[in-house]
Amino acid sequence: MSRTLIKDALHATAPMDAILLQGWVRTRRDAKAFSFIELNDGSCLKGIQVIADASLPDYAHITKANTGASLEVRGKLVESKGQGQKWEVVAETFTVIGEADATYPLQKKGHTLEFLREIAHLRPRSNLFGAVFRVRSRLAYAIHQFFQAKGFCYVHTPIITASDCEGAGELFRVSTLDPLNPPKTEQGAIDYTKDFFGKQAYLTVSGQLEAEIFATALSNVYTFGPTFRAENSNTSRHASEFWMIEPEIAFCDLAGNMDLAEEFVKYLIRDAKEHCAGDLDFFSKFVDKDLLARLDFVLERPFQRCSYTEAIEILGRSGKTWEHPVAWGDNLQSEHERFLAEEHFKCPVTVYNYPRTLKPFYMRVNADGKTVTAMDLLVPGIGEIIGGSQREERLDVLIENMRAHHLSEKEYWWYTDLRRYGTVPHSGFGLGFERMLMFVTGVANIRDVIPFARTPGTAEF
RNA sequence: UGCCCGGUAGCUCAGUGGCAGAGCAGGUGACUGUUAAUCACUUGGUCGCUGGUUCGAUCCCAGCCCGGGCAGCCA
Numbered sequence: 001m002s003r004t005l006i007k008d009a010l011h012a013t014a015p016m017d018a019i020l021l022q023g024w025v026r027t028r029r030d031a032k033a034f035s036f037i038e039l040n041d042g043s044c045l046k047g048i049q050v051i052a053d054a055s056l057p058d059y060a061h062i063t064k065a066n067t068g069a070s071l072e073v074r075g076k077l078v079e080s081k082g083q084g085q086k087w088e089v090v091a092e093t094f095t096v097i098g099e100a101d102a103t104y105p106l107q108k109k110g111h112t113l114e115f116l117r118e119i120a121h122l123r124p125r126s127n128l129f130g131a132v133f134r135v136r137s138r139l140a141y142a143i144h145q146f147f148q149a150k151g152f153c154y155v156h157t158p159i160i161t162a163s164d165c166e167g168a169g170e171l172f173r174v175s176t177l178d179p180l181n182p183p184k185t186e187q188g189a190i191d192y193t194k195d196f197f198g199k200q201a202y203l204t205v206s207g208q209l210e211a212e213i214f215a216t217a218l219s220n221v222y223t224f225g226p227t228f229r230a231e232n233s234n235t236s237r238h239a240s241e242f243w244m245i246e247p248e249i250a251f252c253d254l255a256g257n258m259d260l261a262e263e264f265v266k267y268l269i270r271d272a273k274e275h276c277a278g279d280l281d282f283f284s285k286f287v288d289k290d291l292l293a294r295l296d297f298v299l300e301r302p303f304q305r306c307s308y309t310e311a312i313e314i315l316g317r318s319g320k321t322w323e324h325p326v327a328w329g330d331n332l333q334s335e336h337e338r339f340l341a342e343e344h345f346k347c348p349v350t351v352y353n354y355p356r357t358l359k360p361f362y363m364r365v366n367a368d369g370k371t372v373t374a375m376d377l378l379v380p381g382i383g384e385i386i387g388g389s390q391r392e393e394r395l396d397v398l399i400e401n402m403r404a405h406h407l408s409e410k411e412y413w414w415y416t417d418l419r420r421y422g423t424v425p426h427s428g429f430g431l432g433f434e435r436m437l438m439f440v441t442g443v444a445n446i447r448d449v450i451p452f453a454r455t456p457g458t459a460e461f
Numbered sequence: 462u463g464c465c466c467g468g469u470a471g472c473u474c475a476g477u478g479g480c481a482g483a484g485c486a487g488g489u490g491a492c493u494g495u496u497a498a499u500c501a502c503u504u505g506g507u508c509g510c511u512g513g514u515u516c517g518a519u520c521c522c523a524g525c526c527c528g529g530g531c532a533g534c535c536a
Contacts, residue, residue: 026497027496027497029493029494029498030493030495031492031493031494031495032492032493034494035495036494036495036496038497049495049496051494051495066487080494081494082496083494083495083496084495084496085496101487102471102486102487102488103471103487104471104486105471105472107471107472107485107486108485108486108497109472109473109485109486109497110472110473110485110497111472111473112472112473114528114529115472115473117528170534206536227536229534229535229536231533231534231535233533233534233535234462234530234531234532235532235534235535236529236531237535237536238534238535239536242536243536244536245536323532324532333532334531334533335532376536383535383536384535384536385536386536387536430535430536432535432536433536434536435536436536445529457527
């Protein structure tokens with residue numbers, strides 16, 4: 001007999017004379033003549049109720065079917081006589097495969113997220129984390145569906161990179177040199193020409209530059225992979241290792257880029273609502289009561305758009321006192337972004353056309369000469385979830401920007417070649433996958449939407 | 462990295478300069494088509510670590526370690 005997943009058993013349309021279930025005991029309630037066992041196999045949030053009658057030959061072992069034990073049950077699927085569930089399984093045999101004694105940390109009680117983080121090897125067995133990681137899986141799939149349906153090509157950009165690209169934050173070094181006894185140059189510096197790749201190498205902070213290569217060949221591409229930032233960031237929305245989706249579109253300007261970002265975010269929300277309804281219900285009950293209403297609200301109306309200059313004006317006349325002063329030419333601080341998304345617009349906002357001096361060299365310079373075609377999508381509760389831009393496609397302007405950013409033209413010879421040969425206007429953005437998950441699930445800490453979080457000082461499991 | 466808060470039973474927390482507490486979990490028993498069942502009884506402690514003040518420190522002080530929140534960096 002083949003195993004039936006509990007998800008399928010719960011959705012049965014008729015009783016079954018023979019069923020095989022395998023899973024883990026969530027809780028057991030003993031009566032004098034029988035026991036109720038709630039069995040969960042992770043296929044869905046809900047467990048199924050198993051009735052084990054005291055007349056069963058193995059009933060003496062029922063006390064080993066404790067919370068956390070793995071169990072195999074054969075029996076009949078019948079309509080439940082009790083309230084609270086449609087179906088239940090009357091066991092004919094049950095076998096405790098693996099016992100779980102009283103030291104099992106995940107007892108049937110509420111646990112804090114902080115405690116569960118310390119037992120990241122067991123927390124997927126909890127309701128919350130089972131739900132989070134089912135949604136994570138579903139959205140990863142939906143990302144591919146969204147882009148594939150639009151004819152985008154999935155590109156695997158390298159994880160190890162030798163280009164300190166963008167100068168975007170601190171990089172993790174990849175090296176096989178002996179740290180206690182590295183080869184030295186005559187001047188006494190570490191001689192990286194002796195290192196594995198013959199030069200300094202790092203973990204990628206973005207696949208964008210390589211994605212641009214493919215966009216200028218295959219037109220519409222996207223990447224979806226791990227990204228590494230060695231920043232000493234200790235916040236609920238930063239991780240040292242996270243996953244990022246980076247579409248890159250040829251013949252696309254900033255407006256098209258913003259359109260795609262909005263369509264993409266809404267698609268993912270809609271997909272989660274459609275395919276993870278039970279899990280989202282759970283989040284809205286136990287994590288964030290306003291979750292479903294907020295997701296509907298976001299789906300129902302267009303995202304707001306506002307230029308950086310307009311944003312500065314809005315902040316200036318808000319009547320608020322800011323911890324960080326508002327001035328044209330300064331970065332928008334967290335408090336400013338939160339105000340725009342949560343209080344002023346009360347909905348996701350795309351802020352675009354930032355001062356040139358605040359942004360990286362590859363962003364396209366606007367006609368005013370002062371701003372570049374950057375865009376950030378800010379969402380209530382989380383802040384920046386997407387950052388993107390139209391890229392500078394004019395060779396002379398790009399080179400001028402590189403000089404202004406003190407970047408070596410020689411190092412980026414291949415990047416400038418894209419403008420030297422058949423250049424096209426093109427755009428793209430990066431969506432933080434974990435931040436998107438936070439938004440969809442209502443989970444407030446990025447460490448709780450990634451299976452094994454890597455943050456400064458922590459790389460357990 | 463800076464500022465703030467916390468660390469007491471397996472978990473969540475209360476508490477006091479003078480015998481270490483509760484709820485849940487665990488154990489035993491009772492009861493029940495139960496639903497994180499219920500009721501009674503019960504086991505369980507390096508009070509984060511090191512040093513200092515004190516007759517006496519879990520409590521006060523200092524340093525360190527760990528966790529969390531916020532800020533910066535960003536997705």
